[in-house]
Amino acid sequence: MGNNNQFDAIVIGSGISGGWAAKEFTEKGFKTLVLERGRNVQHLKDYPTTNKYPWEFPHRNQVPQADRDENPVVNRCYAYKEDAMHFFVKDKEHPYVQEKPFDWIRGYQVGGKSLLWARQTQRWSDYDFEGPARDGFAVDWPIRYKDMAPWYSYVEKFAGISGNRDGLAALPDGEFLPPFELNCVETFFRGEVAKNYKDRHVIYARCAHLSHPQPVHLEQGRAQCQNRNLCQRGCPFGGYFSSNSSTIPWAQKTGNLTLKTDAVVDSVIYDDAKGQATGVRVLDAHTKQATEYFAPVIFVNAAALNTNLILLNSTSKRFPNGLGNDNGLMGKYVAFHNYRGHVSAECDGFGDSIFDGRSPTSAYIPRFRNLVKQETNFLRGYAAGFSAGRGRINNNEGIGQELKNNLASTKWGGWHVGSHMMGETIPKETSTVSLDSKKDEWGMPLLKINMAYDDNDEKMVNDYHEQLSEMFAKAGFKNIKTNDSKQAPGLDIHEMGGVRMGKDPKTSLLNEWHQLHACKNVFVTDGACMTSTSTQNPSLSYMAFTARAVDHAVKELKKGSLV
Amino acid sequence: MHRRLMVKQLVLATGAYLLLPACRENEHRSSLTLHNLKIEADEEALLAELAETILPKTDTPGAKDISAHLFTLVMVDDCVKKEDQQKFMRGLKDFRKAAKTRLDKPWEETTPEQRHAFVADLDKAKKDDGDLHYFYSTVKRFTVQAYTTSQYFLTKVQVYELVPGRYHGCVPLKPAPQTTL
Numbered sequence A: 001m002g003n004n005n006q007f008d009a010i011v012i013g014s015g016i017s018g019g020w021a022a023k024e025f026t027e028k029g030f031k032t033l034v035l036e037r038g039r040n041v042q043h044l045k046d047y048p049t050t051n052k053y054p055w056e057f058p059h060r061n062q063v064p065q066a067d068r069d070e071n072p073v074v075n076r077c078y079a080y081k082e083d084a085m086h087f088f089v090k091d092k093e094h095p096y097v098q099e100k101p102f103d104w105i106r107g108y109q110v111g112g113k114s115l116l117w118a119r120q121t122q123r124w125s126d127y128d129f130e131g132p133a134r135d136g137f138a139v140d141w142p143i144r145y146k147d148m149a150p151w152y153s154y155v156e157k158f159a160g161i162s163g164n165r166d167g168l169a170a171l172p173d174g175e176f177l178p179p180f181e182l183n184c185v186e187t188f189f190r191g192e193v194a195k196n197y198k199d200r201h202v203i204y205a206r207c208a209h210l211s212h213p214q215p216v217h218l219e220q221g222r223a224q225c226q227n228r229n230l231c232q233r234g235c236p237f238g239g240y241f242s243s244n245s246s247t248i249p250w251a252q253k254t255g256n257l258t259l260k261t262d263a264v265v266d267s268v269i270y271d272d273a274k275g276q277a278t279g280v281r282v283l284d285a286h287t288k289q290a291t292e293y294f295a296p297v298i299f300v301n302a303a304a305l306n307t308n309l310i311l312l313n314s315t316s317k318r319f320p321n322g323l324g325n326d327n328g329l330m331g332k333y334v335a336f337h338n339y340r341g342h343v344s345a346e347c348d349g350f351g352d353s354i355f356d357g358r359s360p361t362s363a364y365i366p367r368f369r370n371l372v373k374q375e376t377n378f379l380r381g382y383a384a385g386f387s388a389g390r391g392r393i394n395n396n397e398g399i400g401q402e403l404k405n406n407l408a409s410t411k412w413g414g415w416h417v418g419s420h421m422m423g424e425t426i427p428k429e430t431s432t433v434s435l436d437s438k439k440d441e442w443g444m445p446l447l448k449i450n451m452a453y454d455d456n457d458e459k460m461v462n463d464y465h466e467q468l469s470e471m472f473a474k475a476g477f478k479n480i481k482t483n484d485s486k487q488a489p490g491l492d493i494h495e496m497g498g499v500r501m502g503k504d505p506k507t508s509l510l511n512e513w514h515q516l517h518a519c520k521n522v523f524v525t526d527g528a529c530m531t532s533t534s535t536q537n538p539s540l541s542y543m544a545f546t547a548r549a550v551d552h553a554v555k556e557l558k559k560g561s562l563v
Numbered sequence B: 001m002h003r004r005l006m007v008k009q010l011v012l013a014t015g016a017y018l019l020l021p022a023c024r025e026n027e028h029r030s031s032l033t034l035h036n037l038k039i040e041a042d043e044e045a046l047l048a049e050l051a052e053t054i055l056p057k058t059d060t061p062g063a064k065d066i067s068a069h070l071f072t073l074v075m076v077d078d079c080v081k082k083e084d085q086q087k088f089m090r091g092l093k094d095f096r097k098a099a100k101t102r103l104d105k106p107w108e109e110t111t112p113e114q115r116h117a118f119v120a121d122l123d124k125a126k127k128d129d130g131d132l133h134y135f136y137s138t139v140k141r142f143t144v145q146a147y148t149t150s151q152y153f154l155t156k157v158q159v160y161e162l163v164p165g166r167y168h169g170c171v172p173l174k175p176a177p178q179t180t181l
Helices: A016-027 A065-070 A131-135 A145-159 A184-196 A215-219 A243-253 A304-312 A400-407 A455-474 A539-559 B010-019 B041-054 B068-079 B082-103 B112-124 B131-148 B151-157
Strands: A009-012 A032-035 A257-260 A263-271 A276-284 A290-294 A298-300 A332-335 A341-347 A353-357 A363-365 A382-389 A415-424 A432-439 A445-450 A478-484 A496-498 A519-524 B167-172
Touching: A009 A016, A009 A276, A016 A032, A016 A243, A016 A257, A016 A539, A032 A243, A065 B068, A145 A539, A184 A353, A184 A363, A184 A382, A184 A415, A184 A455, A184 B167, A243 A257, A263 A290, A263 A304, A276 A298, A276 A519, A298 A304, A298 A539, A304 A332, A304 A432, A304 A445, A304 A496, A332 A432, A341 A455, A382 A455, A400 B041, A400 B131, A415 A455, A455 A478, A519 A539, B041 B068, B041 B082, B041 B112, B041 B131, B068 B082, B068 B131, B082 B112, B082 B131, B112 B131, B131 B151
Parallel strands: A009 A032, A009 A298, A032 A257, A298 A519
Antiparallel strands: A263 A276, A276 A290, A332 A496, A341 A415, A341 A478, A353 B167, A363 A382, A382 A415, A432 A445
16 A cells, blocks of 8 residues: 555544544644544634624524424434524435434534533443442443543643542542632532531533643643633634634644545445455545555444444444444444423522622532432432522513613522533443434444333433422522423433443453453544443543553554554 | 515625615615515505614614614524414404594504504403414514624623633622613
């Protein structure tokens, strides 16, 4: 070979994990090809709405009805509004098959969903990694917190994570930039919970924002978070972490990155004679023309479910059911997070207090249920978000001068509080993604998705409602209301699994280093690798998995090979 | 008189339009092409006067100054379900009839005081599912939205900060001096 299509490493996908793979490989001197199926989105240059004022949006940030009718799934996403809709995949353009309702939210562009994420970053602890072993579901993780801790530190320092050192076993501390503040009522609730419960904590929610940038962040061209809270538009300050603002330009600076956009990966090429993967087959998104690229190591970071799709579609004589899928478990044991439960209330008092500016995050209640031991009639537990706020009273009464007076009113309403749950769901063999017989316009099989809530999830929603209501009542909050959104799986945007890690090649697809057991030069470090889901927002773990796996791959390659 | 409002690039045109309050002089106004609604020039004029009656120009700008009626048309055309668009159009015709019956002359020939009296009553009337009420409440809702998200309102009345650059979690609430509109 030795041609333009030969690289030292290929990374499929440029989202939060693909960006990290690109950074790590290029920094280590590897000529790296990153394949992105969507268009390029360059930091600063391709954020068309980022500096717009509310009156500059023709529909004042509302999505037109025709778009809502054509794309009901993506329209259910909280961030799909006029200011950011150009960063989301439309249902109509990229169909999939819902054997059971599943809201699949996707971002096909350089940066993927790292442009759009909610930027919450919590480490896993051994309470999370040891869940399957303790409770007997899924399979045991082949790694523990001690394996991950140095890599969490490594990625946190570069990405920039703002947080408090809370000293909680359930949620290990990290390399934190200073936190932003909690507001008056969030701080009050934190105190009330500490008074009423020994094992429950309200903390500042750790997030990927530069509260106080360090030299390594300035070197990336990023500046301090300016509290705009318009992150989904792309940040002109690089105040939050995204592939676009951080890892991709960093990789570009090494001179070792080739970023190929509009490149739809059809499959990973397996060479039966060599007994390893040799490259990737790519279709031009516009011309549909196929091209092959080659490298001794391939990272599949296409986002959890699309990584499943590519690997299942990578068939060969050796692997007729998908690359590395000897045990037939690829695409099985997929799961997600249960975000159905909400609790709201009102808080009397603090009428003479307010916050000033906007906070990019709020408060967080780490998992307290079934943490140390099994104590309820359901497995595992949930974390919860918590926030408090107040706004000006809207008064649209009357017409003429009366209405004008009402609109100009500066009267403030009272404080309201709210919480949402983030529950662990149990990966099951019956929860699957698979290839449909129908094909898309690139000739790729449509992904068929089949997962649903189960009895464990229903019990967990009830328990969350009960426990948070009790915590609210003990804090003296009034008018406590619970709500079950009944939203379909997927809207949590935390789909995981299908190519799970494990110790035993008979019951898992990936080893402790994220290599396919049966094809060791192919790595999966995005959400597809997840053996269980726990309750944390997963992106930080994907970053750490990726940096650790690239380190391993490079060491092995330097020793000789990855076979 | 019965000219149809036409524009090719609705979104761009209205976006630019809302930014340029100086364009409100009727003669120079670029007009709208609507995808779904069929609005005649006299109906557009009626909407403009209705919006202005809801939020009249005083020492401060009125609805016409910020083209609230055009925003209303764009929103009804783009962001409202088909059946509600039909309800809106029926309501518009009912509104014209009701005004004529009540004021004993066509809407175009009424004075601002007469229009105020008529709309004030409509505003206070008991809400029902009828077309007229739907039309009126829709115009009012979008007029208020246009006004409270206008450049004028968000720079002079309740200042919108694109880049706050700070967050203080808990500070004393200082009663802001009541702004007048």
